[in-house]
Amino acid sequence: MESIIKDHMLFLSQHNLISKQQHGFLVRKSTCIQLIECINDRSFSLKLSKLCYCIFIDFSKAFDYVLDDKLCNEFFSCGFSGKLLSWIHAFLHASTSRLRFGSCLYKI
Numbered sequence: 001m002e003s004i005i006k007d008h009m010l011f012l013s014q015h016n017l018i019s020k021q022q023h024g025f026l027v028r029k030s031t032c033i034q035l036i037e038c039i040n041d042r043s044f045s046l047k048l049s050k051l052c053y054c055i056f057i058d059f060s061k062a063f064d065y066v067l068d069d070k071l072c073n074e075f076f077s078c079g080f081s082g083k084l085l086s087w088i089h090a091f092l093h094a095s096t097s098r099l100r101f102g103s104c105l106y107k108i
Contacts, residue, residue, distance in 0.1 A: 005088065017078060068092040 010027065012018045018026070023034040038054050045052035072089045080088065099106045 005084070012078060 021034075023029040023031055042052050042054060068089065071092060072085060075085055075088060
């Protein structure tokens with residue numbers, strides 16, 4: 001279900017609502033490509049004897065700290081509504097993770 005929602009969210013990038021520097025979850029972009037672009041920019045800056053700063057931030061747990069209602073309001077302002085927005089809200093508000101190890105099931 002998450003991949004279906006992701007596919008529908010890609011319209012945000014098609015309408016320039018997502019920064020061109022965003023690489024996570026976008027088609028034909030990845031963190032590896034982002035790193036290659038950064039190395040290329042850094043090499044170009046060194047060649048021109050210019051200063052270049054690279055900052056990497058890992059937001060892998062970002063949604064663990066985002067207020068569900070605020071995020072849903074942002075989705076609504078981008079045009080999400082109806083059952084899709086209700087599903088996203090329910091997913092964010094009530095989702096849990098579980099790990100199965102052998103016959104044991106652990107709630108994470």
